[in-house]
Amino acid sequence: MRFTFPLMATGLEVAMIVLFATFVQYETDQNLSQKPNSTSVDLDTSGDLYLFFRDVHIMVFAGFGFLMTFLRKYGFSSVGINFLIAALGLQWGTIVQGILHMHGKKFHIGIKNMINADFSTTTVLISFGAVLGKTSPSQMLIMTILEIAAFAGNEYLVGKIFLASDIGASMTIHAFGAYFGLAVAGVLYRSGLRRRHPKEESVYHSDLFAMIGTLFLWIFWPSFNSAIATPGDTQSRAIVNTYFSLAACVVTAYACSSLLEQNGKLNIVHIQNATLAGGVAMGTCADMKIPPYFSLILGSIAGIISVLGFKFLTPFFTTKLRIHDTCGVHNLHGLPGVIGGLASIVAIAMEIPTMSTAMQAAALGSSIGIAIVGGLITGLILKIPIWGQPSDENCYEDSVYWEVPKRIEHDSLFPEHRSHNQLEPEA
């Protein structure tokens, strides 16, 4: 970490500046005035777009960041490395997506690019959850660059070649990010972590910090699924569908958690994660003309599947498949993302003859396939032992990469023992 990380980070930021200088222009008055009759519409749209952007922005930085603070000694890294990945990733995402959709030597950026840039970082944040606590900041810089490139390629394929529909990105973001992360985690698997690590657990207040992340993700998920939808009825439908899917998902996740835990108790891990599966699963179908109760059913199923995944699949993955998924991203993003893709195929087959089920299936296949291949390659690069990966003992431990407060909490909680804290006499 001594010099590798600062040099890598500095080098990447310099590269971003050079790429921006080479390729990027603002959407200026001139550009807009070149499109006749469109000025006022564009401005209106951009005002509304900014509303949706901000919601996505909260999800990326506060939502994902705090969701991962559940580990008792890894809060600084969870929220801090999430911050770093997203800040670097949004610059890189702007560049990669801009170049892929460029018609000329430069491309223009505006609010819509900011939404798409934030979206692109989300894939890396999901994958980060799978390797949380077991990797170094330098490794995460590399993963950010590689995964966003792969994501942008797959998104281009799905949207421009297959012409498939994935408005809330169940497939291109959630399934993609989860399977990419699982592939990386599989390559980086170490038998030293097979047994439960003593630091891989929460304390009471770290679980409450994680609930901040859960709630801000949950609250704004309707905006995530509708941000780039066509304004008007289509966008409203995406909002309403996601709102109800999420609500149903909460109820079934609570029911299922209580049913599966000893003595009918609730498990806070399920509540932190599975309650969000309804948003993921609704992603692909959110703007389609489906009957309203379909959203409730889809959300209900997602909540149940996600809890089942946490209970049975994660232990199976760890012990049998040798894939250790710290945050259970497979249960929150992977499975519900696949469900979302499959649901779109069902919905199109039943209700929307103008769309192609084959192209939806191709989109789901390419999202998972490119994610796994990309993740395997990325994992092999991250495995090169020069990136400062933590030793087994130092996993899930902030103090390897962070200055951590030395004073023990305990001391600050005895106001009556103030004498111990008295100001020392001056020298």
Added chain:
Amino acid sequence: MRFTFPLMATGLEVAMIVLFATFVQYETDQNLSQKPNSTSVDLDTSGDLYLFFRDVHIMVFAGFGFLMTFLRKYGFSSVGINFLIAALGLQWGTIVQGILHMHGKKFHIGIKNMINADFSTTTVLISFGAVLGKTSPSQMLIMTILEIAAFAGNEYLVGKIFLASDIGASMTIHAFGAYFGLAVAGVLYRSGLRRRHPKEESVYHSDLFAMIGTLFLWIFWPSFNSAIATPGDTQSRAIVNTYFSLAACVVTAYACSSLLEQNGKLNIVHIQNATLAGGVAMGTCADMKIPPYFSLILGSIAGIISVLGFKFLTPFFTTKLRIHDTCGVHNLHGLPGVIGGLASIVAIAMEIPTMSTAMQAAALGSSIGIAIVGGLITGLILKIPIWGQPSDENCYEDSVYWEVPKRIEHDSLFPEHRSHNQLEPEA
């Protein structure tokens, strides 16, 4: 809890799906195009409505959720059961309100229904505050269903029969929720909890988590009071009035807290709650044409009354009236809600000859009356000893209903003692 809760929750979600399949349609292009010349206006409105919806949504899920995390061992339940109540309640609220206002065999849902659904859950969340720590999740499912039905009935009466004005719902939500909750708490009163329970208290960080709730409620309260106001000047007035009422309320709450506590210290309970009373009290009058300084006076009074309530009324209720109100919802929602209703009568009498003071009084009366009757009936149902209510000893204790982290915080706070946490040798 073993099977009661998961079966109840599952059954309720299935019922919601059936009710949605029976009654609910989206606002589709067809519906809108049936209203000539109205399309663009509707779309614009829905864009703005979504802005207000999201603010209310934050208040419901993050605001109310974290406000109740002040108890040192009851944070999972506070934020988690709040989450469950609101997620179930918004589905049920959509149904009940939709059916009450239905013209035909189905009703349409859009963003406005989402705002009203969120509003309906608020009443239950307020009542939840009165019984916090003393009830089971199953009991809260029942209360959600019963209270939202009673709320929707009273709201119909106030809005459609009395034609009274209550834009920010001082009466129909805040006073209603508080008195409903007090009635339930009165019926569920147990003498075993008469003395201060050793777990009914905060620790330092739980009080900071509660401040997250306070601030997000405070910040977005102007949107709560204006969300369903007529766009334009009326809505702006509701925003501005609430903004200033809340600001004045903060200053007087601090002053009053310091005046009443020993040695002029501030009490964090007052700051967490009484600072919000200005938003409650402004609810009914927010959109009326009142002089601006009236908002400051109303907020100032609400802050003072609320602190006085916490200091003198809550102990009196507990010991003399045998009503134990955990969060002091009477001081935050009850009294300020009544003040808000009375203020509207004064404002109408003085400034607005076109409106009826009698109808405002009837609205206040019916809100309190239906709340108390509904709360008493609900309390009697909840008292049936089959809902897994916690024993006296287990009140204010997450571990009855939740898996709680086993490891003690202490251990995680001695980085120098890392040896105790070392990875055990593999078997």
Added chain:
Amino acid sequence: MRFTFPLMATGLEVAMIVLFATFVQYETDQNLSQKPNSTSVDLDTSGDLYLFFRDVHIMVFAGFGFLMTFLRKYGFSSVGINFLIAALGLQWGTIVQGILHMHGKKFHIGIKNMINADFSTTTVLISFGAVLGKTSPSQMLIMTILEIAAFAGNEYLVGKIFLASDIGASMTIHAFGAYFGLAVAGVLYRSGLRRRHPKEESVYHSDLFAMIGTLFLWIFWPSFNSAIATPGDTQSRAIVNTYFSLAACVVTAYACSSLLEQNGKLNIVHIQNATLAGGVAMGTCADMKIPPYFSLILGSIAGIISVLGFKFLTPFFTTKLRIHDTCGVHNLHGLPGVIGGLASIVAIAMEIPTMSTAMQAAALGSSIGIAIVGGLITGLILKIPIWGQPSDENCYEDSVYWEVPKRIEHDSLFPEHRSHNQLEPEA
């Protein structure tokens, strides 16, 4: 504190009510209808303005409030006195700014005034950071009144006399607030605090609470810099520039923090603060027509300078200049604010011949000059020993001004020792 604080707070609130009754009117339908053809535009604008207002509002109350909760025993005061300052300050800011811009005997208030009122409080919250832990609530009431008056005067000078451009207020808010606070801190300097105070430090979870503040400030900073920009392209440019400047700043702040700390570790203080410097530095130029990569460069520089400031300048200020800056506001607001002002001079000289570099320089000079003079005078008034300033020993300690929970956290974290918490037998 016994009576000084409640009497001062009450007196100030009464004064606000009197001033509102004397000077303030709402923007009513009548006012709007007096401007022909403008009604719909005004209403639209006010809808968009409210969106920006809410973002600024979150930054003021949740962002600044939680950013300062890093001290282990001073969280109630940090978030609580921030709350009080902002609530009083927004009323006073409305009055002072309204009177300065008044044409007649009354002035009208609407959403735009709320934005400007929130802005005016920001200066005091920045200065509060410099004296955090060393002052009493009564002293902060006085500082609120004096600093907002000085701020409004300087803002009038900059905007109406110099006609300088400072859309995101790098100079008039950030540099002003920082140098005002440093001047106050200099006057209030006490040699008893020269050595590191044992309570002037964080614990693990207090640093995580501070990250809530950091992230909500970071997320909404694009709205801060664009809130009062001309809607349309200019506003969009301000948003986009700030978004990218902040992203670049995060990457360089991480790089620089790691480079300067022992063993390449990251310092959470840098991450909490220096990551925001890109927003401050972008303030003045945000809406100017500058090449996009300029924003990345400006943000990158701000991140580096800010970390360097925390590492080298803050210790120098404390030991040599006898100015103790608790939160390091000089590094987050002071230096980046000056950089922002200088950057605007460079940008205007290079790209915008229609604007005057001399006037920008005058604006920067007057912002710093008036801040220092105002801060020195305020400091002298606060030094009068009647405002209940804490003793050296009681600095950074909530329990001087707050009732603090008596129970130790420790006890609540041994679920297995539940016996100690059992309900005592009833008397």
